[in-house]
Amino acid sequence: MSGFVLPSVRAQFRAIATAVVPEAASLDDAAWAEAEGLIERTLAGRPPALRRQLTMLIRAIDLLPLLRYGRRFTELDAARRTRVLLAFQDSPLLLLRRGLWGIRTLAMLGYYARPAAYAAMGYRADTRGWEARR
Amino acid sequence: MIEREYDIVIIGSGAGGGTVAAELAPMCKQGVRILVLEQGPRVPPDEMTGREVEMAGALYADDGGFLTAEGTMSLAFARAYGGSTLVYTGTSLVAPERVIRHWAVRGLAHDDVVRRSAKYLAQNNVHPLPQEEINENNRLFVTGCEIAGYHAEQFPVNVRGCKGSSLCNLGCPNGAKMGTNAVQLPAAERGGVEVVTRAEVRTIEERAVTVRVREKAAGAKGAPSEWPAGEYRVRASIIVCSGGSMGTPVLLLRSGFARHLPALGAGFTCHPAHILVAEHPRPITNDVGHPKSYYLDRAVEEGFVLESCMYYPFTTAKNLTGFGAPHSALMRAFPRLQMILVLACDHAVPENRITVDAAGEPVVHYSFTPAVVESLVRATRASARIFFAAGALRVHAPSADPPLIEAADAARADDLIDARHFMTGRISISAAHLMGGAVMGGSPADSVADSFGRVHGVPWLRVADASLFPDSLEINPYVTIMALADRVAEAIRADAPALLGRRITEAA
Numbered sequence: 306m307s308g309f310v311l312p313s314v315r316a317q318f319r320a321i322a323t324a325v326v327p328e329a330a331s332l333d334d335a336a337w338a339e340a341e342g343l344i345e346r347t348l349a350g351r352p353p354a355l356r357r358q359l360t361m362l363i364r365a366i367d368l369l370p371l372l373r374y375g376r377r378f379t380e381l382d383a384a385r386r387t388r389v390l391l392a393f394q395d396s397p398l399l400l401l402r403r404g405l406w407g408i409r410t411l412a413m414l415g416y417y418a419r420p421a422a423y424a425a426m427g428y429r430a431d432t433r434g435w436e437a438r439r
Numbered sequence: 440m441i442e443r444e445y446d447i448v449i450i451g452s453g454a455g456g457g458t459v460a461a462e463l464a465p466m467c468k469q470g471v472r473i474l475v476l477e478q479g480p481r482v483p484p485d486e487m488t489g490r491e492v493e494m495a496g497a498l499y500a501d502d503g504g505f506l507t508a509e510g511t512m513s514l515a516f517a518r519a520y521g522g523s524t525l526v527y528t529g530t531s532l533v534a535p536e537r538v539i540r541h542w543a544v545r546g547l548a549h550d551d552v553v554r555r556s557a558k559y560l561a562q563n564n565v566h567p568l569p570q571e572e573i574n575e576n577n578r579l580f581v582t583g584c585e586i587a588g589y590h591a592e593q594f595p596v597n598v599r600g601c602k603g604s605s606l607c608n609l610g611c612p613n614g615a616k617m618g619t620n621a622v623q624l625p626a627a628e629r630g631g632v633e634v635v636t637r638a639e640v641r642t643i644e645e646r647a648v649t650v651r652v653r654e655k656a657a658g659a660k661g662a663p664s665e666w667p668a669g670e671y672r673v674r675a676s677i678i679v680c681s682g683g684s685m686g687t688p689v690l691l692l693r694s695g696f697a698r699h700l701p702a703l704g705a706g707f708t709c710h711p712a713h714i715l716v717a718e719h720p721r722p723i724t725n726d727v728g729h730p731k732s733y734y735l736d737r738a739v740e741e742g743f744v745l746e747s748c749m750y751y752p753f754t755t756a757k758n759l760t761g762f763g764a765p766h767s768a769l770m771r772a773f774p775r776l777q778m779i780l781v782l783a784c785d786h787a788v789p790e791n792r793i794t795v796d797a798a799g800e801p802v803v804h805y806s807f808t809p810a811v812v813e814s815l816v817r818a819t820r821a822s823a824r825i826f827f828a829a830g831a832l833r834v835h836a837p838s839a840d841p842p843l844i845e846a847a848d849a850a851r852a853d854d855l856i857d858a859r860h861f862m863t864g865r866i867s868i869s870a871a872h873l874m875g876g877a878v879m880g881g882s883p884a885d886s887v888a889d890s891f892g893r894v895h896g897v898p899w900l901r902v903a904d905a906s907l908f909p910d911s912l913e914i915n916p917y918v919t920i921m922a923l924a925d926r927v928a929e930a931i932r933a934d935a936p937a938l939l940g941r942r943i944t945e946a947a
Contacts, residue, residue, distance in 0.1 A: 325762040343492050347502055387763050394761070394865055402864030403510040410504075413756040417770065418492040427774040428752050430726040432489050432612035434602035435572075438727055 308345035309356045310363075315341075317367040320379045322412035324386040328425075329416050340415030347414060359411075362404045366393065440649075441671045445474040445633075446939050447931070448648055448675040450640045450690065452477040453522020454920035455904030455927075456681030457619025458559070460627035460634070462928030467631025471939065474673065475627070476638040476650055478682075479518030480661030482525075484614035487606070491751040494609035497660040498526055500685070507805045511863035512711060514803065515871040516685050519610075519661075520636050521620025523683065523871075524917060528607040528731040529616045530594040530746075531565040533557075534912060534919040537739070542909050545881045546890040555922035563597035563617040572603060574728030579719070579777050580747035581733055583829030589821070591733045594746075603728040605749055637664035638671075640682075641799075643694040646899055647674045676939045677931060679892075679901045680877070681924070684709075684793070685801055687906040688876030691887070693799040699896060700887050704793040706875035707803065708911035710782040711811055711868050714750055714758040715819060717826035717834040722774040725749050731780075735821075738784045738913040742810065743818035745825070748780040758867040759835055760842040769835060769843070777826060781818035782872070783811045784913040793876045807863065815868075816858045823852040837866040872916050877906035892927035899938055903927035 311318055319337065323330045332340065348356055367378040370389050374381060378389060393405035416422055423429075431437035447463060449456045452475050460475050467473060482497060495503040503515040517523040533556040539549040559565075584591040597617040604612055614621060628634055637653045650671040655663040680687040688704050697703045730749035737743050750758070752773065759766055769776075785791075785808070794802045819836050826834045827849040834844045834852070840860040844852050879902075880886025883895040888907060894900040903924040905916050912919055 325766075327764055327767055346496070347492065350496075350501065390762065395862075399509075399511070399864045402862065406864055406867070407510075409762050410757050412762075414492065414753050417752040417756045418490075420490070423752060426752060426771055427722075428726055429774075430489055430605050430751070432487070432604050432606065434604040434613070435727055436602060438724075 308341065309348050310359050311341050311345060314360055314363040316379055317363050320386065321363065321366060321390070321408055322415065324383065324390055325409045325412040326416040329412070336419065336421065339419055343418050344411050344415045347411075359407065362408060366390075366408070441669055443671055443673045445472040445673060445675045447471065447473045447677045447679065448673055449473070449475045449679045449681055450648065451522060451681035451683060451686055451904065452520055452624055452634065453517070453619060453681065453683060453904065454524050454917040455683070455924040456679070457521065457524065457623040457627070458921045458924035459679050459681060459903045459928045459931070460632050461623035462925060463931060464627040464630030464632050466932070466935065471935070473632045474675070475624070475632060475634040476640055476648070477520055477634060477636045478639045479520065479636065480655070480659070481520035481636045482610060482661040484610070484612055486660050487610040487612040489604065489606040489609055489612055491609065491753050498610055505685070505803075507803045509805065509863070511807070512805055512868045512870060514685070514709065514873060515869060516683055516873055520634065521618045521624065524616075524618030525610055525620050526608050527618070527915070527917060528729070529597040529618070530731055530915045531560060531563065531597050531918050532594070532914040533560075534922070535914065538913055544879050544890045544909060547879070551926070552919065552922045555925040556918045558925065559918055559921040560595070563622055564599045565595045565597045567593045567595050568598070568601070568729055568732060572601070572728060573732050574603070574725060575723035576725035576749055576777050577728070577732040577747045579723065579829040580779065580825065583825035584735055586828035587824040589735050589825065591735050593733055594731060596729060598729070601729060605726050605728060605730050607730060609751070633665070635665045636662070638666065640690060641693070643678060643690060643900070646676060646678070647672055648678060677899050677901065677935070679903050679927065679931070681904045683904050684873035684876045684906040685803075687902055687904055688793045689795055689801040691877060692793070692795045700883055700894070702878060702880075702884070702886050704876055705789065706787040706878040706909055707791050707793050707805070708785045708787055708874045708908070709805070709870035710872040710911060711785060711807065711815065711870050712780055712782045713815060713819065713837050713866070713868060714748065714755065715779045715781060715822045715826070715835060715837075716755065716759065716769065716776045717831035718769065718772045719775045719777060719831055723777065725774070725776060725778070737818070737821065741817045741821070742784045742814035743821070744782045744784065744913065745818060745822060746780045746782065748778050750778060758869065760837045760866050765841070765843060777829065777831060779822045779825065781815060781822055783814035783818065785811045785911050787875060787910045812858050812861050816856060816861060820853050820856050823849070823856060827852070872912070874905045874908040874911055874916060877902045878909040879907045880909060890926070891930035892923070893930060898934070901927055901931060
């Protein structure tokens, strides 16, 4: 699908999203398309500069592990992916913490805003309210 | 540029603008032409699906996630017919006497605020919900408070025919909330006031506004605008700014009023908030029933207020600290989650203010003072005590590292929750009670308007919204906004003959 951010960094974003929400590993192509569609629709209204920064950050998260592990983020196992993201989350630099917060928020948006996720986690809010429970 | 002419233009249709419109509507019978311009769409209840991202995109600015300049807090404010009254939970409290006294605004007395608030409590059908409609998420808050030594109070709410969808913040799908979209705006329209939606006011000129009316996008929610899309210049003898703390200061700054109003943009406060969750051993009713029925007011003693609450999956996920397996485990426990919203009672400081960028778009600067951090930490400790007292197995506390505290460690919770773990950018902080930016006061040196919303030195320009608040209110703000807007409308009625250049009969 088309989009502002994900088409150029799709594999890297999915690797990050799977570390953020482990259940995302079981999404099929249709579910990924739905998740990424939600993300792209949200990003569509944001300034182009923000979208460029997101793309750069996703690329940076993918490349920085080369310095420590000699491999890209996409090539790391789950435990090492988590360690990389924790380094961003707990960084003394606000810029890195903010960046990770933004990426994780997008990953969570894609996963948890889908009706299928509502059902999987037992969230049952209904416009009919109490009537729907009787 | 299409030219139009009215006598009174009201910018914004929320608690401020909707109130002014309804109060001035009787003047239409005397031939006074009144127009309300609302930036957002008119969305009827049957289009409220309860789907989180879809409704946030339709009803909120920036999907409810407008980021401060520092990128450390997200602000939620609506853009729709009814403004933020479309998406609040309807909790209806009157301003405390101590707050109005602390504001020390010349001419504003607490008994006047109380009297006017009472009018809107009645108009909006405010009452406590019957006990049989209170869900377990709320009842556990009361139980936890009692055991922990606190006294929870029930929120009066402004609903009529509430079915308990729990979806208040996404727009009530049953039209049960008595916001301005349901009460004041329809009354104003019946009285002859025109409301034009999808109409963004770009600038205020001398007795005129420039307006951009947008087409309804394909697939978008809500009705099309009442006017054809295009650029308009609307002349008016009286202009009322009611775009809220994000709308009004930004519009006035963009229009160059800062030159003689140096206080413009200052005094911004917002009740910074955390959403806290705790996991119980069994499922509880949390996603059905009114979400916010009780509160604990510790503003005087400890600088915070706790409110029972319930949020949607993505909002909840976003507000939990961390990611990965521990985060997912908590999310999978959703049917067993109890939630508390903690609000810090922040105070106006010079560095926290609203500005505009080169394009005239809003930029909000907000730094967390040590007092606010301490308030949030104390509030989190109190919430942990309440959660564990109510029987929670574990509590998620953003100001703890790791954030999950097990019941076995409940006795140590006060030590585990500490300001040293309050790391901005790592933890989620949000705010929806946006206040100040065009504050009321005595002179142009320290304020933008007087206590009746008259902008200093500009007799035809008024402010009627939360941007008038000179400091935080320490409670949910909409009733006080309506009370102040009622004063603004009264002053407009009194000043109308001079400003409109004709007689308005007493009946108006």
